[in-house]
Structures are given as C-alpha cells and as structure tokens.
Amino acid sequence: MATVRLESLTKMFDGVTAVDGVTLDIADREFMVLLGPSGCGKSTLLRMIAGLEAPTSGTVSIGGVAVNDVEPKERDVAMVFQSYALYPHKTVRANIEFPLKVRKVPKAERAAAAEQAAAALGLGDLLNRKPGQLSGGQRQRVALARAIVRQPAVFCMDEPLSNLDAKLRSETRAELVALHRRLSSTFVYVTHDQVEAMTMGTRVAVMHSGRIEQVGTPAEVYARPASVFVAGFIGTPPMNVLPAGLAEGPDDERGFQVGIRPEHVVIDDTAPLRGTVTLVEQLGHEVLVYCQVGDTRIVVRHAADGVSGVDAGDEVGLRLPAEHRHHFDPGTGRRFDPGTGRRVER
Amino acid sequence: MTASATAPFGVPSSGSRRTGRVREALLALAMLAPSIVILVTFVLYPLGRAVWLGRQRCDAQARNCRTNGWGQYLDIAQSAEFQHALWVTVKFALLTVPAGVALGLGLAVLADKHLRGVRFFRTVFSSTVATSVAVASLMWLFLLQPSRGVLANIDWLNSMFPVMKRPGLLNDPGTALTSVAVSSIWANLGFTFIVVTAGLQSIPRELHESAYVDGASPWRRFTDVTVPMLSPTLVFVAVVLTSRAFQAYGEIDLLTNGGPTPQDSTTTLTYLVYGSSSVARSDAGLQSGVAVLLFLVLLVLSAVQLRGLGRRVHYGN
Numbered sequence: 001m002a003t004v005r006l007e008s009l010t011k012m013f014d015g016v017t018a019v020d021g022v023t024l025d026i027a028d029r030e031f032m033v034l035l036g037p038s039g040c041g042k043s044t045l046l047r048m049i050a051g052l053e054a055p056t057s058g059t060v061s062i063g064g065v066a067v068n069d070v071e072p073k074e075r076d077v078a079m080v081f082q083s084y085a086l087y088p089h090k091t092v093r094a095n096i097e098f099p100l101k102v103r104k105v106p107k108a109e110r111a112a113a114a115e116q117a118a119a120a121l122g123l124g125d126l127l128n129r130k131p132g133q134l135s136g137g138q139r140q141r142v143a144l145a146r147a148i149v150r151q152p153a154v155f156c157m158d159e160p161l162s163n164l165d166a167k168l169r170s171e172t173r174a175e176l177v178a179l180h181r182r183l184s185s186t187f188v189y190v191t192h193d194q195v196e197a198m199t200m201g202t203r204v205a206v207m208h209s210g211r212i213e214q215v216g217t218p219a220e221v222y223a224r225p226a227s228v229f230v231a232g233f234i235g236t237p238p239m240n241v242l243p244a245g246l247a248e249g250p251d252d253e254r255g256f257q258v259g260i261r262p263e264h265v266v267i268d269d270t271a272p273l274r275g276t277v278t279l280v281e282q283l284g285h286e287v288l289v290y291c292q293v294g295d296t297r298i299v300v301r302h303a304a305d306g307v308s309g310v311d312a313g314d315e316v317g318l319r320l321p322a323e324h325r326h327h328f329d330p331g332t333g334r335r336f337d338p339g340t341g342r343r344v345e346r
Numbered sequence: 347m348t349a350s351a352t353a354p355f356g357v358p359s360s361g362s363r364r365t366g367r368v369r370e371a372l373l374a375l376a377m378l379a380p381s382i383v384i385l386v387t388f389v390l391y392p393l394g395r396a397v398w399l400g401r402q403r404c405d406a407q408a409r410n411c412r413t414n415g416w417g418q419y420l421d422i423a424q425s426a427e428f429q430h431a432l433w434v435t436v437k438f439a440l441l442t443v444p445a446g447v448a449l450g451l452g453l454a455v456l457a458d459k460h461l462r463g464v465r466f467f468r469t470v471f472s473s474t475v476a477t478s479v480a481v482a483s484l485m486w487l488f489l490l491q492p493s494r495g496v497l498a499n500i501d502w503l504n505s506m507f508p509v510m511k512r513p514g515l516l517n518d519p520g521t522a523l524t525s526v527a528v529s530s531i532w533a534n535l536g537f538t539f540i541v542v543t544a545g546l547q548s549i550p551r552e553l554h555e556s557a558y559v560d561g562a563s564p565w566r567r568f569t570d571v572t573v574p575m576l577s578p579t580l581v582f583v584a585v586v587l588t589s590r591a592f593q594a595y596g597e598i599d600l601l602t603n604g605g606p607t608p609q610d611s612t613t614t615l616t617y618l619v620y621g622s623s624s625v626a627r628s629d630a631g632l633q634s635g636v637a638v639l640l641f642l643v644l645l646v647l648s649a650v651q652l653r654g655l656g657r658r659v660h661y662g663n
Contacts, residue, residue: 050559051558051559052555052558052559072558072559072561073558073559073560073561073562077559078559078560079555079556079559081552081555081556082552083550083552085550085552085553085555085556087553087570087571087574088575089574089575089577090574098557098560098562098570099560099561102557102560102561102562102563102566102570103561146560150560156559
C-alpha cells in the first residue's frame with residue numbers, strides 16, 4: 001500500500017517530448033486511470049512509475065520516497081502488460097511463481113502463494129498448462145495472478161483489456177474493480193477506452209500531448225470537463241462544441257465556445273438555432289439525431305420514444321438549455337465559468 | 347465439355363470424371379517436371395551412383411571398377427583410417443560447435459543493446475559471413491605461419507607459447523586441429539551472429555521488461571527469458587554448425603593438408619574423401635564409400651540433435 005507522487009515529470013525521446021511536466025498525486029489504495037488517445041504519453045508515464053523509463057526531469061515518489069534512482073524490483077511495483085508478457089515456455093504455475101522465484105522465496109512458500117493467487121482468479125485447474133493452451137481471457141488472468149502473487153504496493157496496468165473481445169472486456173472490468181477492493185492496493189491503470197476509465201477509476205487523469213488536462217472523479221470529468229479536449233474525449237457521442245457566436249446567450253457568454261452534451265440538446269421547433277437533420281441513428285433504447293448548423297455538427301440524443309417524425313433532410317430547431325451549457329475559452333480551450341469569471345486551471 | 351459427356355443437371359459422368367483426373371495428373375506432372383528433372387539429375391542420380399560406387403574398387407576416375415560387394419562398407423567402417431578420421435571429425439565438431447554457438451550468442455546479446463556505435467560492431471561481427479573459406483584460411487595462415495605469420499612473430503607470445511614458432515601451431519600434431527577449429531569458428535561466426543541476432547529481435551520486449559519489473563537480474567533474464575525463447579534458433583544453429591563441421595574441407599586443405607603427418611591430425615572424413623594427400627584419393631570407390639558413410643553419420647546425428655534438443659525447445663507460443 002502506497003501513495004504515488006509525480007512532480008514536474010518530463011520525458012523526452014530524441015528531442016520529442018512524450019511527457020511534459022506532469023504533476024499528479026495518487027492516493028493510497030486509489031484506482032487511478034490515466035486516460036488519453038494514442039501517443040498522449042500515458043504509457044510512458046506508467047513506465048516511469050514502474051521504473052522501465054528514466055525521467056528526463058522531475059521526481060517519481062512511491063510511499064513518500066523518491067524512486068528515480070531505484071531499480072524496479074526495489075519499488076514494490078507489479079506491472080501487467082497489454083500483451084500479458086507471459087513466458088510461453090513456462091507453465092501457468094511457473095509464470096505465477098516467477099516473481100517469487102527471482103526473489104528466492106522458498107519453493108513450498110511460493111507454490112502455496114501461486115496456488116492462492118491462481119485460485120483467487122479462477123485458474124486453479126490450469127496451473128500445469130502453457131500460455132499457448134489458454135484463451136485470451138485466461139492469459140489475462142494469469143498475468144494478473146503473476147502481478148498479485150507478491151502483493152506489491154502499486155499495480156501498474158498498461159491497457160490490460162485491449163486484447164479481449166467486448167463481452168469479456170466488460171466482465172473483466174468488473175473483476176478488476178472487485179480485485180482492487182479485495183487487495184486494497186494502489187492501482188495505476190492506463191487506457192484509451194473512456195468506458196474503462198469511467199467504470200473502473202476512482203479518479204481519472206485525462207492526458208493530451210504529454211500533459212494532464214484534468215484530474216477528477218469520473219462524474220466530475222464528465223459533468224465539468226476542464227477543456228474542449230476533455231469535453232470531446234469523454235462521452236459517446238462526445239460533447240457538442242459550438243464556435244463562439246453560434247449559440248445565442250447572455251452577454252458574459254459571448255466570445256466563448258459553448259459545449260453541450262447530446263442528451264441535453266432539445267429538438268424544439270420554436271428555438272431560434274436552426275439545423276438540418278443529416279442522419280438519424282436508431283440504437284434501440286435511444287436515438288441519435290445528427291444535425292448540421294452551418295459548419296458545425298450537433299448531435300442530439302433522445303430516448304427512443306422521445307423523438308418521432310424527424311428524418312434526414314428535415315429542418316429542426318435546437319434548444320440549448322442554459323443550465324447545461326459549458327463555456328470554453330476559444331484561445332486556450334480551457335473551461336470558463338461565466339458566473340464566477342473563473343478559468344479552470346489544470 | 348461436350349453434351350454427351352455431361353449427365354443430366356450438369357453432373358459429370360464417371361467417364362468424363364476419369365478423363366478429367368488423367369488430364370489433371372498429366373498437367374501436374376508437366377508442371378512438376380522441371381523440379382523432378384533437377385532433383386533426379388543433381389541429387390538422386392549422384393546419390394545412387396555414390397552408393398553403388400561405394401561397393402566397388404576403381405581408379406581415381408571411377409573406371410576399371412571391380413565389385414567388392416556391400417561388405418566393402420563394413421570394411422571401410424572398420425578400417426583404421428576411417429575410424430581415425432571419424433574421431434578427428436567428432437573432435438573438430440566438439441571444438442567448433444559449442445564454442446561457435448556460445449560466441450555467436452554472446453556477441454549477438456552484446457550487440458543487441460541500444461548503445462552508441464553498436465551498428466559498427468554489428469557490421470564487424472557479421473562480416474565473416476561475406477568471407478569465403480579460402481580467404482579466411484589464407485588470413486589465418488598469414489597469422490599463424492611460423493616464419494612470416496603475424497602472431498607467430500610476436501616475441502612475448504612466442505616466449506609464452508614456443509610452439510607458435512617451432513614447429514608452428516598448424517604443424518604441431520597437438521595444436522593443429524584446434525588451430526583449424528579456431529579459424530573455422532571465426533569463419534562461421536558471422537552466420538551464427540546474424541541468425542542469433544534475428545532470433546533475439548523476435549523476442550517480445552515486454553518479456554524482458556516484465557522479468558525486470560519482477561526483479562530478475564540480467565543473468566536471470568538471460569537464462570529464463572533469452573535462452574528459452576532463442577532455443578529454436580540455437581538448435582538450428584547447432585545443427586547447421588555440426589553439419590558444417592562434418593563437411594569442413596577448405597580450411598583443412600589450405601591450412602594443414604590433413605596433417606601434420608604421420609598422425610594425420612586434421613584428416614576429417616571429408617578430407618579423407620577429397621583430400622589431396624588422402625589415402626582414398628586414388629580410388630573413387632573408396633571415396634564414395636566414405637562419403638556415403640559420412641552421409642549416414644550426419645543423418646543420424648541431425649536426427650539425434652533435433653529429437654534430443656527438440657524436447658527442450660519451445661516453438662512458438
């Protein structure tokens with residue numbers, strides 16, 4: 001059990017900045033998700049925590065101790081890789097025992113620990129198989145068992161669900177959350193999948209171009225995105241962001257981009273903002289209506305029984321209720337709360 | 347297809363099916379013919395001829411033959427010359443194969459690091475693959491030759507190893523085979539290095555990283571990750587090097603001529619077949635007999651290597 005603190009952490013590869021001055025506090029027993037698109041630096045950040053990359057500058061502290069110059073094995077960190085990184089020539093048992101074996105744990109002790117870890121993940125019957133004889137989900141659980149067997153203070157997970165099919169992924173999400181509760185350890189979890197971030201993380205750090213855009217609970221990040229990037233990255237479909245001047249509003253809103261979630265846009269023929277319907281998507285329980293307003297596309301989400309008679313080519317009125325509007329500075333892309341006149345800092 | 351050959355509803359009749367099969371077989375034969383001609387001309391016929399010649403005594407041009415029967419193979423196998431050459435060949439393989447694999451693996455692991463200037467070393471280490479046996483042997487001759495050889499004329503080396511100057515490493519029965527083996531290891535190093543390097547690069551990086559995070563030392567990562575993951579490559583290299591050791595000829599002919607005599611310290615089986623000073627030189631029948639026995643020895647050895655080492659090898663995931 002440990003806190004993880006990153007202070008002004010920067011990593012450069014051949015002059016290219018992968019991580020740019022990141023500061024982040026991860027509390028003890030927290031499930032912190034690093035979320036962002038490919039190439040945003042989230043995996044590099046995780047690898048610096050695990051000790052697989054040395055920071056160009058800044059400090060990584062685990063349990064209050066700076067570990068920049070500490071070997072991975074001394075950091076008390078376990079890592080689960082996207083590819084699982086199982087040793088294909090070893091049995092499941094030997095894979096799970098490996099971290100204990102290299103630490104010279106006596107044979108009987110490590111056998112017992114491996115069996116316990118395997119049992120915890122439902123691998124009891126597979127101990128003598130090789131990874132090549134296992135399904136993707138089983139391999140993923142072996143990788144988890146290998147990580148939990150030595151009870152590390154911090155678990156680093158680099159997109160561990162990416163290679164699973166959709167059904168197994170959603171099942172494993174729940175298993176990981178349960179595992180986190182059971183182990184009471186600190187989890188740092190990297191993903192580009194916002195559903196994983198929203199459903200698993202106690203907090204989410206949204207990353208973009210090597211920097212952290214916003215840190216908060218999944219609900220905070222969804223309800224009050226700190227930037228246009230976060231607004232556009234979280235949510236399916238993402239938040240509609242209208243250029244300054246497109247939406248009517250009070251004076252202090254003028255000059256700001258207006259964001260509004262698709263579920264908050266109302267099709268109302270009396271509304272002054274007019275758009276042309278380009279596509280209507282029936283998703284069963286809900287309907288997505290895509291409207292074009294000038295150069296801007298606005299998506300409206302409605303319950304399936306809430307919209308009727310709207311079809312592609314129709315002209316509709318779009319109402320953007322003031323209480324659901326978000327405002328962003330068009331120059332910096334940062335959130336602006338008109339009532340307080342306050343720009344949200346990172 | 348004509349209407350008469352086609353049964354109702356387009357199902358071919360049995361007669362037309364037979365014709366179709368014959369036509370297909372002829373077409374297949376025609377397409378395979380170039381390969382079959384090449385295989386028969388350059389592999390099967392020479393092999394059959396060698397096996398046949400091996401039971402005869404002839405002159406050097408394989409003429410004026412008289413049949414000795416299949417028992418000639420037994421006679422050859424029991425002869426002192428054959429057994430001596432077989433023992434020399436085995437010693438040569440034992441000197442070259444383990445050392446060659448170990449050196450190639452060691453250099454490949456060193457050059458696999460992402461260090462400044464490592465490309466230069468990769469080029470140097472793999473350069474011997476582009477060096478012919480003749481050139482490599484001449485180079486070693488320039489190094490080891492007692493009167494003008496570079497190594498043989500370094501004073502402090504001479505005082506430590508007087509054999510380098512008198513009679514010379516290649517002329518001393520105790521050191522000749524080892525010296526030829528060293529030149530052979532050097533000549534094969536490029537091949538081993540390239541193949542092992544390719545094998546190393548196919549090992550997923552995450553396996554090493556996972557072991558590193560789990561606390562494995564560099565040696566542990568080498569023994570628990572690198573070597574098992576490389577095992578198919580290492581077995582392949584070992585089989586090829588063994589085969590090369592059993593067929594080594596050029597370096598022996600150029601460096602020692604199968605000698606030094608009278609011990610024939612470097613007369614391997616291949617040298618016994620072709621060597622300019624070999625006792626079998628003047629008899630194509632004996633040469634063929636030794637060659638066929640060498641083929642059988644190599645066949646058995648490769649099978650044993652693949653079966654024996656194969657059990658410990660991990661292929662794929």
